[in-house]
Amino acid sequence: MASELHEAIFMAKQERHKNLFLNYRNLNIFPVELLKDEGMQFLERLFMKRNSLTTLPDNLAQKLPNLIELYLHSNNIAIIPQAIGNLGKLQSLDLSDNALQVICPEIGQLRSLRHLRLANNQLKFLPQELGDLGELETLDVSMNLLRTLPERLHQCLSLQCLTADRNQLHCLPRQLCLLPDLNELSMAANCLTSLPLDLGRSMELQFVFVDNNAHLKGLPSYLYNKVIGCSGCGLAGQISDVKQLCLTLGDVTVPLPSELKTIGSETDHVLPLEELACRVQHAAYNRTSKDVKFLTPFLLPKSLLDVVQWPLGHCHRCSQPMFTIVYPKLFPLRETALAGVHKRADVSHTPLTSHPCSWCFHLHEGLEEYHKN
Numbered sequence: 001m002a003s004e005l006h007e008a009i010f011m012a013k014q015e016r017h018k019n020l021f022l023n024y025r026n027l028n029i030f031p032v033e034l035l036k037d038e039g040m041q042f043l044e045r046l047f048m049k050r051n052s053l054t055t056l057p058d059n060l061a062q063k064l065p066n067l068i069e070l071y072l073h074s075n076n077i078a079i080i081p082q083a084i085g086n087l088g089k090l091q092s093l094d095l096s097d098n099a100l101q102v103i104c105p106e107i108g109q110l111r112s113l114r115h116l117r118l119a120n121n122q123l124k125f126l127p128q129e130l131g132d133l134g135e136l137e138t139l140d141v142s143m144n145l146l147r148t149l150p151e152r153l154h155q156c157l158s159l160q161c162l163t164a165d166r167n168q169l170h171c172l173p174r175q176l177c178l179l180p181d182l183n184e185l186s187m188a189a190n191c192l193t194s195l196p197l198d199l200g201r202s203m204e205l206q207f208v209f210v211d212n213n214a215h216l217k218g219l220p221s222y223l224y225n226k227v228i229g230c231s232g233c234g235l236a237g238q239i240s241d242v243k244q245l246c247l248t249l250g251d252v253t254v255p256l257p258s259e260l261k262t263i264g265s266e267t268d269h270v271l272p273l274e275e276l277a278c279r280v281q282h283a284a285y286n287r288t289s290k291d292v293k294f295l296t297p298f299l300l301p302k303s304l305l306d307v308v309q310w311p312l313g314h315c316h317r318c319s320q321p322m323f324t325i326v327y328p329k330l331f332p333l334r335e336t337a338l339a340g341v342h343k344r345a346d347v348s349h350t351p352l353t354s355h356p357c358s359w360c361f362h363l364h365e366g367l368e369e370y371h372k373n
Contacts, residue, residue, distance in 0.1 A: 009033040018044040027051040030060075039063025050074040054099075061086035073097055073117075085109030096120055096140070108132035119143050119163070131155035142166055142186075154178050165189050165209070172196060180204065192216045200226055278323035281308040 005025055010033070012020050020043055022031070027048065034040060035057060043064050053075040057063075061083055069092040077098040085106030092115040100121040107116075108129025115138040116130075123144040130139075131152025139156070141149075142165035149164065154175035161184045162176070169190040176182070177198040185199075186209040193215045200208065200222030208226050210216060285308055311321035 005031060006033060012043070013040060016042045018042060019047075020045070021047045022051070023047050023049040025051055027053055029053070030055075030057050035059060035063045039065075041065060043067060045069040045071075047071045048075070049094075052076055055079050056081055056084065058083045060084070061088075065089070068092070070094070080104050080107070082106045088112060091115065091135075093117070103127055105129040111135065114138070114158075116140070126150050126153075128152045134158060137161065137181075139163070149173055149176075151175065157181070160184070162186070172199070174198065177201060183207065185209070188212050194218075195220055195223075197222075199223065275323055278308055278311075279321060282311065282321050282323070285309060 005022070005027075008022070009020070009031060011017070020034075020040070025048075028051075030053060040063065044066055045068060046064065049071055050073070053072065054077060056072075056077065058081045060081070061067075064087075066089055067087055068089055070087070070090060071092075071094045073094050074097040077095065077100060080095070080100070080103065082104050083106075084104065085108070087110060089112055090110050091112050093110070093113060094115075094117040096117045096119040098121055100118065100123055103118065103123065103126060105127045106129075107113075107127065108131070110133065112135055113133050114135050116133070116136060117138070117140045119140045120143040123141065123146060125146065126141065126149065128150045129152075130136075130150050131154070133156055135158050136156045137158050138161045139153075139159060140161075140163040142163050144167050146164065146167040146169060148169065149172070151173060153159075153162075153173065157179065158181055159179050160181050162182065163184075163186045165186055166189040167187075169187060169192060171192065172187065172195055174196040176185075177196050180202065182202065182205050184207040185205060186207075188209045188211040190210075190213055192210060192213040195210065195216070197220050199205075199220050206226055208223055210219075281304075285305070307323065311323055
């Protein structure tokens with residue numbers, strides 16, 4: 001393994017590679033070969049996912065000054081050195097699935113940063129300096145221990161997608177309603193009791209996910225023209241506690257998908273075949289569209305391709321995309337009891353459909369009765 005690592009780095013230096021893949025190498029420390037002499041001045045993308053790194057070198061920016069993307073997903077990193085702020089060209093930083101308890105304020109010096117992923121760590125707070133990231137478009141801080149979000153986060157004027165699922169958030173800073181480009185906001189599985197009344201006023205904000213907030217009693221009226229996730233993906237919450245089902249064909253035993261483990265009770269929710277098919281096609285599309293070596297066109301009718309490209313929502317438990325079992329509340333306010341509460345631009349009418357969620361089903365019935373009267 002050590003010889004293969006040495007050879008990979010040696011070839012990258014000799015041929016001046018811009019991309020270096022060091023995933024799944026069982027690395028406990030940052031490879032010293034990357035930092036020798038002048039380092040790798042030409043390297044732009046470094047992939048070091050699923051290793052066992054615990055920290056980063058202080059001279060990382062000095063040896064890799066032109067780094068644009070740094071992927072450190074699934075390591076054991078507990079500390080980020082203050083020198084991380086010297087990576088002036090860095091645009092994408094993925095530190096998901098590590099052991100971070102604190103993010104140093106110097107991260108606010110990454111003025112070119114566009115994508116920051118800090119999901120599944122042990123963060124109890126975020127530095128106010130995140131507000132200095134004027135180019136930031138994506139921020140994922142889901143599955144941490146956060147009780148609040150930085151007050152200065154509204155200064156990230158380029159922010160388009162904010163994900164903070166599965167934390168301990170009790171409120172959403174009202175200043176976030178001022179973000180001009182925010183398109184998707186996900187705060188599922190928190191402790192929210194209310195939402196700012198202005199949330200959704202921006203026409204840019206189209207997707208809001210606040211599933212599984214047990215103490216959230218209502219939604220701002222501006223959200224009634226948005227796509228709102230209101231249920232999970234159908235997988236059992238504690239799959240590990242459910243006995244796995246298998247299919248035996250002769251001498252071969254095949255484990256069944258986790259979706260099938262819920263069959264057996266009238267109260268269990270079984271995913272429709274249409275939903276499962278959409279998820280498979282969506283995964284296949286993403287895989288082929290990201291693989292530059294895959295040149296075969298994706299053979300689906302355009303109408304179906306449009307469906308599998310854009311999920312209606314996602315699950316707050318496992319992040320599965322959802323296509324047919326998310327209830328999109330896309331009806332104009334003029335056709336509901338809230339007509340006249342706010343004057344807004346008209347949106348195209350999307351007929352309501354039935355939904356496994358009883359709340360949505362009763363809302364559908366209520367609106368039908370309203371239309372009749």
